[in-house]
Amino acid sequence: MTELTANERETLNNVIEGLALAISRSGELESDAVTKTSKTKLEKFIFQALADTDELDSITYSWYIAGAKTDTPNSELSIGALENAFNRVTGQTASPDVQKEFVDSRSDYNPIPEVERFAEYFLREFDLEDSWFTRGEMYLLDFYKERAPEDLRDLYVAVQELRNTLNYAIREIRRVKTDSPNEMTLSQFQVSSEVKGPDLYEEVADLVSEIHLQMAMDEQLKPLLSDFKAFSDILEDAFLALSQMNVERLSDSQLQMFQSLRRFYFYEAWKLPSYAISMRTASGPRAEDLKVRHAQEIEQHREEYKDKLEALRQDAASSALVPTATDYPCLSEDTPHIESLVERYLTTAK
Structure with missing residues (x-):
């Protein structure tokens, strides 16, 4: 600097x-x-x-x-x-x-x-x-809605909403581990409490899809989408696996894994498009220096990213946060949502 x-x-x-x-x-x-x-x-x-x-x-x-x-x-x-x-x-x-x-x-x-x-x-x-x-997470959400550049506003809002959801999930996992009924899945627990099972998976999946959509519509961010998606697949799988677990089986290692996912999401996966955004929006007396510095840093980050991502994938598997084939929603259940995303993309791209 x-x-x-x-x-x-x-x-x-x-x-x-x-x-x-x-x-x-x-x-x-x-x-x-x-x-x-x-x-x-x-x-x-x-x-x-x-x-x-x-x-x-x-x-x-x-x-x-x-x-x-x-x-x-x-x-x-x-x-x-x-x-x-x-x-x-x-x-x-x-x-x-x-x-x-x-x-x-x-x-x-x-x-x-x-x-x-x-x-x-x-x-x-x-x-x-x-x-x-x-609270910081709510302040930032309002800040992005009011102050983010128009072409980046929806992206920053979705990124913060996903971050807030991960924070909420970790608080709920801690609460469920402390006080949970025996032999009850998180999805069943939803009936009588505030804890979310499949609903939380769907919320995460919807927010991830929104981030994908916003990146895909941006010519400068689109080349980084595959790198981000490699992480978001791990994240979605972890929430799907969580939704199918018995509450009493939640372990400390699984809680730590979700904390690792939260950190990786913001400071590793989201950092990649953030570099590109910074280079595009840099302004002020030393803007050119900032652009050059972040152009160099994004390349270094991408080189390290794949190894860190593979380590995260292995940790998720070790923590039993990889769903089985039968856990995934059937295609017919997701079809309306997929069609909605495609329609939004085509409408915005016109």
């Missing part, structure tokens, strides 16, 4: 300090709220502020794995950087003990106009409290 330009660094410092100042002035957020958000959400807050104040051209950014992302070192845009800014604007200094109690030094602070402008934005035009405490 090339170094930030002087203007990029100044702009990022101003918007981060403006956010810290807004938090200090907000009557809804306590001082410890600074550390109670994620770096991913912080990136989106910064992106929205820059976009809505016509400052987005001042920085280098692209749409990447988790959406809009500034091309900055971790130290420049982090929760730690926000915490340091908060300490400056409030005159507080962190004590060295592990509880990070604050000492009020009562230092004077006079924000420069640029910082004041960002603080006013966060207080008057940005729903600071709601955005801060909304």
Whole structure:
């Protein structure tokens, strides 16, 4: 990564300090709220502020794995950087003990106009409290619906919905393992509880199909579809196998396998098209550098991907998360859904 330009660094410092100042002035957020958000959400807050104040051209950014992302070192845009800014604007200094109690030094602070402008934005035009405490997975889903480029919006929404479904599945597996009736399949368990069996498999399959469709309709992403599908086949098979299991047979290794599938999905399989998206959407003073860097990284990632995918496939088989031939839905059951997808593709492609 090339170094930030002087203007990029100044702009990022101003918007981060403006956010810290807004938090200090907000009557809804306590001082410890600074550390109670994620770096991913912080990136989106910064992106929205820059976009809505016509400052987005001042920085280098692209749409990447988790959406809009500034091309900055971790130290420049982090929760730690926000915490340091908060300490400056409030005159507080962190004590060295592990509880990070604050000492009020009562230092004077006079924000420069640029910082004041960002603080006013966060207080008057940005729903600071709601955005801060909304669960990350739901915040990102809303962010993509509102902010993603039109040609990528449906793809990012489907990717996040699948991610949310995987998170839900893991929570449900944990719950079922803790408290489950004997000799009952997940599909039967659906009758009297919130746990999903085949319905969850169908939901996963539908979302995977939507991602396939969106990638197939994009000329730059279509060449990467086979790589992504090689993973999504493993994922769908795992959910189909899960739906046919007795609840009492769910093991710790199977829970760990679903956690591995969740991680692989977002940080390995989805990362491939994310590189291509980043190269297409890169903008700002160092955009060309970002494009070149991601062009090199995608090739390296593809070389490593097949070996990682094969290891994942073997782990899924070892965890008994490969369905038998009789577990698959018959063709007649899937025909209406397949016809619907084909019709959508043909309609959109016109």
